[in-house]
C-alpha cells in the first residue's frame with residue numbers, strides 16, 4: 001500500500017536534529033530548494049547551524065529544547081540517529097518526523113538492526129547477542145575465531161569494538177567492552193567494502209545511487225571510489241539488497257547500507273544509517289542531484305529524480321590536524337574540489353572536510369592512480385582497516 005506524497009511549500013522550515021557536517025550539507029541543499037533549516041544540537045557554533053537560519057541549542061533528550069525546536073519547524077529529520085526513545089516519542093507527538101522513529105530504533109541497536117536485516121531476507125555475517133562472559137565464551141565456540149565484539153549501541157568509526165583473534169583475547173575484550181549489551185559477529189575476510197545510498201518517498205518511489213567502494217584508515221572512512229570496481233552482478237546484488245531493506249523499513253528519507261563483499265563475491269550487510277552518509281559525499285560534485293538534495297526531497301515530499309551520475313569520482317576525507325595542515329596545498333591543486341565543515345578545532349581523528357576529484361565516466365584511475373589523483377592528500381599513510 002502506498003501513501004500520498006504531500007509537497008512542503010517553498011519557504012517552509014525543515015528541522016534537522018544534529019549539528020554536524022551531514023546537517024550542514026543537507027541545509028545547503030535545502031536552501032537551494034527554497035527551504036529554511038532549523039538545527040537542534042547541544043553544540044554552540046555547530047557546522048550545521050553556521051549555514052542555517054535558526055538553531056536551538058539543547059540536549060537531544062531535553063523536553064524543553066525539543067518542544068521549542070518542534071514548534072518552530074514544519075517537518076523534522078535527522079543527521080544523527082542516537083536520539084533517546086523518550087526524545088523520539090516527544091518529537092513524533094509534535095510534528096511529522098522522517099524517517100520514522102521506528103526506523104531510528106532499528107539503526108540504534110546492532111542486535112535489532114541485524115535481526116531486521118536478516119528478517120528482510122538480506123544476509124549478514126553470523127552474529128549472536130552477548131550479555132555475559134559465559135554467553136561470550138559460548139558464542140565464540142559457535143562462531144569461531146577470529147570474530148568481532150561490538151557494543152550494541154553508540155558505536156561508530158570503530159569505537160566500542162574489539163577484534164578477537166585467539167582465545168586469550170576473549171576475557172580482555174569482555175573486560176574492555178562489558179558488562180553492557182554486546183554482539184559478537186563472525187569476522188568477514190572481505191574482498192572490499194561497498195555502500196549503497198537509497199532514497200524513498202512517502203509514495204514508495206525509490207531511487208538508488210551507484211554502488212561505491214569504501215576504504216577505511218584507523219576504522220574511519222578514508223576514501224570512496226564511485227563507482228565501485230566490482231562485477232556488475234555484485235553491484236546489482238548490492239543495489240537490490242539496499243532497496244529491499246529500504247522497502248522493508250517503509251523508509252521515508254535516505255538510507256545508507258554498508259556491506260562487505262566476501263571472497264566468493266557474496267554481499268553481507270554490515271550496518272544501516274537512515275540519513276546522509278560520508279560515503280555519499282561524492283554525489284555533491286558528481287551527480288545533478290546529490291544525496292543531500294535527495295534527502296531533503298524525500299523528507300519534503302518532493303519528486304525524486306533519478307540518482308544519476310555524470311562523472312566517476314574519488315572522495316577523500318580530511319581528518320585531524322595532519323590532513324588539515326595540507327589545506328593550503330589542497331586549495332592550490334587544480335582539479336581537487338574542496339569542502340570544509342567550519343569546525344574550529346582540528347582534533348585527532350575529527351572529520352574536518354573532504355575533497356572530490358572527478359573523472360569522465362569509465363575513467364576512474366587504477367590503484368596507483370588514486371593516490372596521484374589526490375595531489376597532496378595522496379601521500380597520506382598507507383590505507384589500512
Ligand code: AMP
Pocket residue numbers: 125148155156157158159185186187188189190193216219258270271385
Ligand atoms: P562498523 O562500526 O560496524 O561500521 O565497523 C567499522 C569497520 O570495521 C567496518 O567498516 C569494517 O572495516 C570493520 N568491521 C566491522 N565489522 C566487521 C566484521 N564482522 N568483519 C570484518 N571487519 C569488520
